[in-house]
Amino acid sequence: IRDTAKLAKENDLQVVVVTNGTASQEALEEILPYVDAFNIDLKGFTDPVYQSYAGSLEQVKAFIERAAKDAHVEITSLIVPGKNDSLEQMEEQAKWLASVDPDIPLHITRYFPRWKETEDPTDIEQMKQLQKVAEKYLHKVYLGNV
Template sequence: MKAVCQVCMHRCQLEEGQFGICRARKNQDGKVVCENYGQVTSLALDPIEKKPLNMFHPGSMILSVGSYGCNLRCPFCQNYEISMEGAAEAETLYISPQDLADKALGCKDLGNAGVAFTYNEPLVGYEYVRDTAKLVKEAGMVNVLVTNGSAELEVLEEILPYIDAMNIDLKGFTAEYYRKLGGDLKVVKAFIQRAAKDCHVELTTLIVPGENDRMEEMEAEAQWIASVDENIPLHVTRFFPRYHMTDREATEVNEVYHLADVARKHLKNVFEGNC
């Protein structure tokens, strides 16, 4: 029996046993299930500024966890070894929600503030995020989500009560660029608008030479962010050749600083990254 996944804009129509674009969700007995639930590929205690979050619990550590799969196809992906893999290729270790919450609590003496769901796209397995984040919250710790924001608002509503902070990738600010990456700008904008109402939100834009580095685009992006909340921090970060995009040089440092200055005309908190 065919099943339609409702998690993101792709609305994958899956035959029995078939995986979606994300490689993490599949049709099992006529129902779309989260195949990567609890399947951890990466676990590390990171400075929270690496997420990047500069204005949420600064100076603290955060237990960062990732699985496999993603619903975008960015040719410059920094974590393609896990985000572009599926169940058959990924090397995983099962960690239950309770075990992960216990690990987070056990790291508290090391300065750990909680758990960050990151590395791959966490929302392709949002059920694990929801279940774990609830337990982390009950333990008195915080939850961070690092996401591309390419999920339906119904998914966001399920996890939002348990998430304290997010860093959301705003890849660029044209519909054309998002189409190239396999996404939808309108979906991400709606996600940001809703998340910012009930959660600390910071945004990241990776500046890719020849793709999203026009001053006019950054001007439009910053104006829109300010219309949501001028206090939302924006991280303007430097691209380095990676994955399928090794055909161009790293972004000029001066260009990153210039575009950050453009954003500062509209936003109160702008940070340069990878410089």
């Protein structure tokens, strides 16, 4: 990413990185000078959610905090029924994101079953409730895949 982004910037192109935010701080520092924006997947806001994906919530939070200092950051949260769809979890997530920057856009995205996943699609009414909760803290909250 660093080498390609550097070439892109040398040719007056903008660079957007879509990531799950699990890169080390050292790797982030290497690419940050060449990246204009990040779209970061925030898979949930509890350790058990991240552990189910073999990830670290704290690592992703640190990535978001650092990236937001020097680049435009947007967050995407795929809402999977029974995993990360609670209003309480969204409230904690939105409150924390607002502490970083209340202008960070949050995309609340509807899940659909694919491959080995079998849960029903995310209920649209639940998504609207999640949006209302997030809008108490964030200025830009969007629903996706609805």
